[in-house]
Amino acid sequence: MTTAAEASTGSNGSEETHDERLAYRGIFQRVLVRPEIGAVIAAVGVWVFFWAVAEPFGRASGAASILDVAASPLGIMAVAVAMLMIGGEFDLSSGAATGALGIVTILLVRDVSGEMAGAGFSLWVALPLSLAIALALGWFNGTMVNRTSLPSFIVTLGSFFVLKGAKLGFSKLIVEQIQVGTLDDLADYAETTGASDKGYGFLNTLFAAEWDRRSHIWEARDNIYLLGTFLGLALVIIGVFELHHRRAERGIPAGYAGAGLGLVSVLFGINTLHSTDSVSGNWTGSLLILAGMTVGLIGLSAARYHPLSDRSLALPTGAVTSFGLGVVALAGSIIAAAMIDSQNSENISWLGLVTVQGGRAILFVSLAGAALVLFLIGVNRARRSSIAGGGLLLAVTALSVAGTAFFVRAESQTPKFRTQAFSFMLMAAAIMLVWAIASMLFERRSSTGHERTGLALVGSGFVLALVGLGARLLYVTQSELDAGITKTGYSVRILWFAGFTAVCTWVLTRTRFGSWTYAVGGNKQASRQVGVPANRTKVQLFMLVSFAAWLVGVLLAFRLNTIQASTGDGEEFEYIIAAVVGGTALTGGYGSTLGAAIGAFIMAMSVQGIPSARWNSDWRFLFIGTILLLAAIGNNYIRGKAEAAR
Amino acid sequence: MTKRFRWLAALLAIVLFAAACGDDTNDSGEAADESGDAGDNGEAVDQTQGGDLTFHMITHSDDGPFWSVVKRGAEAAADALGVTLVWMPGNNDPGQMVTDIETAIGEGSDGIAASLPSPDQLVGPLQQAVAEGIPVYTLNSGANDYQAIGATTHIGQSEDVAGRGAGLRFNELGATKVLCGRQEQSNVGLEERCSGLKETFDGEVIDEFVGLDADQTEQINGIKAVLEANPDIDGFLGVGPVIAMSGLQAAQDLGIDLVIGGFDMTPELLGAIEAGDIAFTVDQQQYLQGYLPVVLMFLEATNLNQAGGGLPVLTGPGFVTPENAAGVLALSEAGTR
Amino acid sequence: MSDTPLLELDNIGKYYGNIIALQGVTTEVHAGQVTCVLGDNGAGKSTFIKILAGVHKHDQGEFRLEGNPVSFNSPREALSSGIAAVYQDLAMVPLMSVWRNFFLGSEPTKGRWPVEWIDKSFAKQTAKEEMAKMGIDIRDTEQPVGTLSGGERQSVAIARAVYFGAKVLILDEPTSALGVKQSGVVLRYILEAARRGLGVIFITHNPNHAFPVGDRFLILNRGRSMGNFAKDEISQSELTSLMAGGAELEALQHELSQG
Known part of the structure; x- marks a missing residue:
């Protein structure tokens, strides 16, 4: 805990050092310096805005549509493109590649017989083969950029035109159409002849399965939702308190009793709110919750934190x-x-x-x-x-x-x-009030260490809240079904998106490859001097983008059963915009995949929000442009503030 | 390293070869007619008197599914008549089309057939062609301007008339509120289709741009958003073949029944009509828009006929419905519908 | 003073075609000592560094490492023999955190391919410790290198070279881009590195920076050695005048040859 031990204990300690540079960064500052924070705030802002003005925005079906647009192709591509941009390069062929790889996959599967010819491979051959073609494309882009030392803008612009032309040319050459279809012929063929569907069924599940909300009834859903969100919120608040305040050497143990009392009061209040509709009942419930929160949290603070x-x-x-x-x-x-x-x-x-x-x-x-x-x-x-x-x-x-x-x-x-807005605002007000009282009574933490508890509390709080929200979005109750709600389907593409984002985020932040990605984007010369294989890293990044394009192409092929030649043309700029809105620097060396994923959400919400709000579609791009500009500016501003606060 | 590059070279060679093949097939009309007719088919020239006739077809074609059918029609007519056809696709670039028109005039064309996506820029050069004594026809778009140019006639479908036809269809099918979904933000032709629908349809029409063809995911969800915001919609008119399929997908995603109509054709769309998922598509029979101008130009050049009587020659709207879908599908796969 | 110098140069020379880039340079570097190489622009300092760091081979004389004659084929070879060069541009990525820069290219990992990840806590702790050994306390190893002062950045580069097993540290003009105060900080790091038993070669054109820290001085001018002195053989004013005088002499000769 003192300076003497500091050198040996490394990251811990250094509490009482008389060096103003060693100021402890609190939980909020630490959250604020993350590159994606601006995007998170912008996303919440856009959501609140459209929630207020557009009817379907608070509903499960609205959420499903936003997720669908955000996930694929936009989200998956934005994440991959963000990694490439962090590595200091662009890929203008990424949009055209999504369509091209979908077309290649279908052409490889289509039967040779008949007028429209294809290679007639099994899907089990066609998928790895088209993946190999995708990786070769990425390898080609990356190698060309390295070999020629030309800006990747130019090189991949070339590949863009090549792909665009090849898509049209080959489609018309082979099937005499600009649309290439169809994969589900395999299933039809299997049905009529009784032969094997060549694995189409399994792969269709893998790439195009859909969760229809209406066929999943769960009466306990609302209880799970309430319990999850409330408990989750409580855990997050307690965790943040724990992270924010300085631990007392000797607290007041009676405070724990207060905390318990507060919890009971809150639960009682929630129950009151839930079981009554009268005005006085509402008042009693709300006041019980507020009093419970205050007593509980202040009690907990008295027991644990330094005055x-x-x-x-x-x-x-x-x-x-x-x-x-x-x-x-x-x-x-x-x-x-x-x-x-x-x-x-x-x-x-x-x-x-x-x-x-x-x-x-x-x-x-x-x-x-x-x-x-x-x-x-x-x-x-x-x-x-x-x-x-x-x-x-x-x-x-x-x-x-x-x-x-x-x-x-x-x-x-x-x-x-x-x-909804009323209860939410009241809750926010209550949390702020209790926070204000606590901050006037207890001291802020000024050192690292003992953070496990707080982080674990916050983490499990988020998980609980997500479980609650997930239950609410994924399931229906019988009464809703009887009332005749519209179909809401969540496709497996969302899982692909989430998985891809998770893997890319892990790779970017935790592995050598991720470190090298930042390094080659931030200072290629320097990273080479210390032994980073800069060229190889860049080639691998281009291959990552073309892998993502392949994935998106296959997801599209399974969804639509047909892909037209123009698919994806010009979309590459949307991927880049999503990445930039998500905090990725155009100059390379800075950014985050999580941010790019959130950027995709912002774009999806903007795109979906305008028709949902029944606004005149003539103004659509004006709105989208404004929102994106605001999001990017806000993001930049917050990042600047955060960097200054370091 | 070297091994890798040999492999790369092989790949490149394949790509280049394939590209060369593609060129051959795609531009067969041009290439075959220019070389073939002037040389090998020398005898045919005397018999038909058409061998020394050269017609130019200058359009804003992007060589998409629609225009490739026009092109096939024109090529078939040129083949049958033994004339030379120069197909000049402008790829939606009016500047390119102006250049092409001037080239055609300079080459002493025996007849020019042109589409007029943006009349302001193209009327002038075509008037000049008329002044040079070249017979001019307009096709596909240009119904309002062919007389100003001094063109003999216009061969095409009025978008407005096509939209009106679709409106009557929706009335028959019992729809009460129709979403007219557009795949482009600012395209006069697409907007005319929607306004034609409004003229004849008895119920309410919502006219929206819902997303580009290049991003069908967004297009589908755009349609879904409008459908959810207006739950009383019971009909959807997609003013293109891809967007019509997106409408079907959106309806299936939401689990609702819509009366869906489309414009133009793709095998998928025809398949959906055959299966009864889509009620109809408006077919402007664009094969005629390629075939007829060549025939009319030929007759004007050889026999001084002038068709149309000052009025446009309409090629549509024809409708493809579940009843005739199977037949049209077969022809469409052959590339003539 | 130890008997065998860590590194010894005996009459080293280097030609690029007809051009004599370096000729007759003799000096030595002892463990725990600082050898300063002084010279104006174009004096042959960069050729000198490149020979030591393995970028070029010498054409003349003998280069001995711990008594054994050596000749490096690549920078990597020099590095594995314990000679690390810290260049002016520092080989740092400004937007990346201190610990990532510290371990860049040689990240410690856990797990096994393909699931292999950086041992982050070890890396962060080691970076902090190594920096502390240099006498610099980084408030947070997560902060980007770009937010550090010039002197601190030098210290990261030096600490990195030391941690990865350097015996001889070549510092190329580490103070040239810095202000007076920051230069002082860097000079302290140089002494600290020497105190920890490294042989340090400090390249500079500023005799005022060189004299306080140096144990030995090599003065270069137009590719030739103008002298190789131990600290007790020369005073600061002599050093300064030798550098300046050399240049004047050169100018005089030039005028005479023209006239």
């Missing part, structure tokens, strides 16, 4: 200014919402792009969001000079959020706002 020594109160002007601006923005949002007619569903005439209701929602959500951001900036500024000041402002922020929640409940016509 705050410096409680001086000071509010710097900067903090007051941004807080004041926040108040103005909040007032503006409330006035706007109150002034505009909430009943009017006509289009706003001068543009005809949104309805009056929609415009009201947009105005309100944007202004209120801006107010929240300004509030939090104020809190952050205040905290730098005085912990108590920051806590005070945070408490005021919490109360404003609660107040806005009641305003939304009173003013809004849609049930979505009246119930």
